[in-house]
Amino acid sequence: MTQENINTENAQISDTGSAAFRKEYALQDLQAGVITATMAIPLSIGIALMSDYPIQVGLATVAFASFIGFLFAWFRPGNFIGAPGIAAGLAPILALGIATFGIENMAFIIFLTATFQALIWKFNWQRYLLMAVPGYLVEGLLAGIGLKIALKFLPFLWMLPVGVAASEDFWTESRMQVIALSAVGVLLFLGLFQKFKDTKPALPYFALIVFGIMAAFFVEVKMLKVEDIEFNIGFPVPNFDSVWLWLYAFFFAMMLAVVDVIEQVMSNAAIEKIDPLKRPCNSNNSLLAIWVSNMGASFFGGMTNLDGLAKSSTNRLAGAYTKLSVLVIGLLITFFVFNVHHLDHLPYFALAIIMTFVGIKMVLGLLHIAKHGPYALLLATLCGILVFKVGIFEGLIITLVIHALIYYVIFKKIDCRPTGSILRHYFKKFKEDDKELN
Template sequence: MSGTRLSAFLKLSKRDLKYDFPSSIVVFLVALPLCLGIAMASGAPLFAGLLTGIIGGLVVASMSKSPLSVSGPAAGLTVIVLGAIEQLGAYETFLLAVVIAGIVQLILGIIKAGMIGNYFPSAVILGMLAAIGITIILKQIPLAFGLSEEHAFELDAGGGIAAFQDTVLSGVNWGATIICFLSLAILIYWPKIKGVNKVPAPLVVVLLGVGLASIFQGSGMQLNQNHFVMIPIVSSFQEFTQLFIFPDFTQILNKDVWIVAFTIAIIASLETLLSIEAIDKIDPFKRVTPTNRELVAQGVGNMTSGFLGGLPLTSVIVRSSANAQAGGRTRQSAMLHGLWLLVALLAIPTLINLIPLSCLAAILLHTGYKLANPSLFKKMLRKGLDQFIPFAATIVAVVFTDLLMGVGIGIVVALFYIIRANMQNAFKMEISNENGEKKVTMTLAEEVSFLNKVPIQQKLYSLPKGVQAIRIDGRFSKFIDKDVIEVLKDFQMNAMSKGIDIELDAITYKKNREVVVQQEQVEV
């Protein structure tokens, strides 16, 4: 396939490259320590984390139609991966489960199961984004001050309060602290300086961090080995090929492998769909990602990752958000970030290992603040409590538990307000005086479910005294639950026994209400 045909197939854009190139560097700088940290937390080789990030960029992004989503190893799966490796007894057996999980995701995409992501309330999605921002800030504080890096890489999983545990027992490294705060100042003010702002601020931050770390050597602010990025150094092609691990296909009939595979497939798919929904919301062009195509891309990505020795991958909110905030326009940015990870591994591992973690923490702190900007809280509060409370509940739940649990709690809270609103909007009641006669008209909504039974019943049986005529209008309703009709029929008998004139208009048990209403209108 020629270069022109390949570009057309991938739908690459030279016009957007000036935006995607600098944003890809930002994503690369964010992804590099995350890939390594997640691999370490999962009990897998460090190379597996980098390999998964490379595949997320070069394979998934090339197949996906999401303009801003970035895929890679997800910290939300670390506990599952760590337990699965121990349960299955060998990393090669676990890799087989990853391959099968990819096949399951591929099938889910083909049967169009991606639409499930459309059913998540927007308040919950925005709450998830803000919670991720808060979690990023909390979990980067140890690295920002040169404290213990424990928990610093679990950014996509929630549970940010754990970031503070035991960190006070370690001393602050003032060299790392200075690097972090100067880096934050550059990230905030560098883009506002005309002429030099064409150079990506994160690149300036990295160069500054490397320079200051070198200056601090031999002084009281010297950084130790744990304050730097650490990636494996490959000196030959043979050493590079030896890093790959292949799945053990002899375990294909092992039921535990299939259980792990389906667990990974379901959780990875949910995390991907949630991330896609969230990223589409912060896309300045408001583009909509085809979720079924995304599941197919994720499936192929996981099949590739499992076959070559990588970890399960998903669309990840932190890297995707960094991509959006850095001005990325198309999936070229995600693809390029995968290329930079590969180049870093092969060509400049020694140079990459000179980058202080504190300047990378500054990049993530800046990203976290943008996601949890105070203006978002004010905006949600102005929308009303029915939006703000699910939003706030999601934030608290994600921060104190994890991503999936937090979103689940947020959905439950949101459903409460949805059901309450549905119950309150089932009808409209009007009381009028016609020729000295007090008349009540109840107009039913378009959809009247069994949830509306109690409010309608309470309203009818609490009508003011002196009502002489009642009309219940169901002409505009496409559906009235049979339980509600029973309540209306019973009330009709009760009203007639009291001498009240009552009319039930277009209230019927027949299934096809639209046809019945149309016939009544024709007769009139």
């Protein structure tokens, strides 16, 4: 081992011991946690609504994942400033799960997902997943999901408040008032986002929520109503009435685990670039925290989680250096888990602006694919269209099949390779990449 490698390893060991807390950065981390929570709370509410999960369950998932992330940072840090939470990209998948299996069986689906993720973590299989599913296809998948999210929340920008009957005439006085507030909210949010996205990223979210709350005193709008549910702690036992549901449950959980893992690995790559101390990320350690959080969440009916790039970027720009900021996020969100009545002051149009913005940003992620060339851009766009029109898993699988056929045709027809040679070349690629990673 060279001296450079020894120094690098020692630096990583030193960072590992201080990933959760460093005294010199404590004040910055406390501030970052408060700011990031300000952005994470309305975002998590919107994602829970999109997922068809109770809002209280979504917030509890974020809080639990934050505590696990802080705990694991003491001995197995995956990254140093990543903020865990429920992912917008997984929201329609979870909603599909509820529609298919019922909310009462989703705890088992999440448990099964965590089990598959534990296997991926144990054998370090995420490297193979990234080779089998190119990153640009994941971007296409997220673009299709983003379009679903944007269209889901767009009608809330002109939705009438509860108790106001809709008439045949769309342009009623009540409707015009809601649309006017939404328009002002959009201009406020986008203006502040454009100006402060690189310095104070939570400010647009905070300002929009405050504007919405203040506007609701003067104009009647549809308000959020959070149901105070009773958490039942227990082992997730399924209740499937057919063999087909059992088989589909395993397939569904496997695909959910794969998408969750790939998103986390991609997020880690981005988090590493924005780390203020340039510390390397360890994706396998991040997967450990994810599957433990997911498995733990399944015992109270929680959702899946990962270190989302939006929250992590906000955490970094707010001044975070260690996972102490994540502990602060968890504590603040826990307060609202047990005091959900405070959330009833949030107007729907403000949440709709945030979630529509999130969805559009996911769609615009396709623009980043252009650097990979026209083939990647076209295939990612096709994946997004199929995900939106056909279905999330179906769209991804169809695109993967098309990708494999194109790969086969190129080597078969252009290079005139026999089928056996193409397969050997494919598996050789896995083997070579495995040696490089080891």
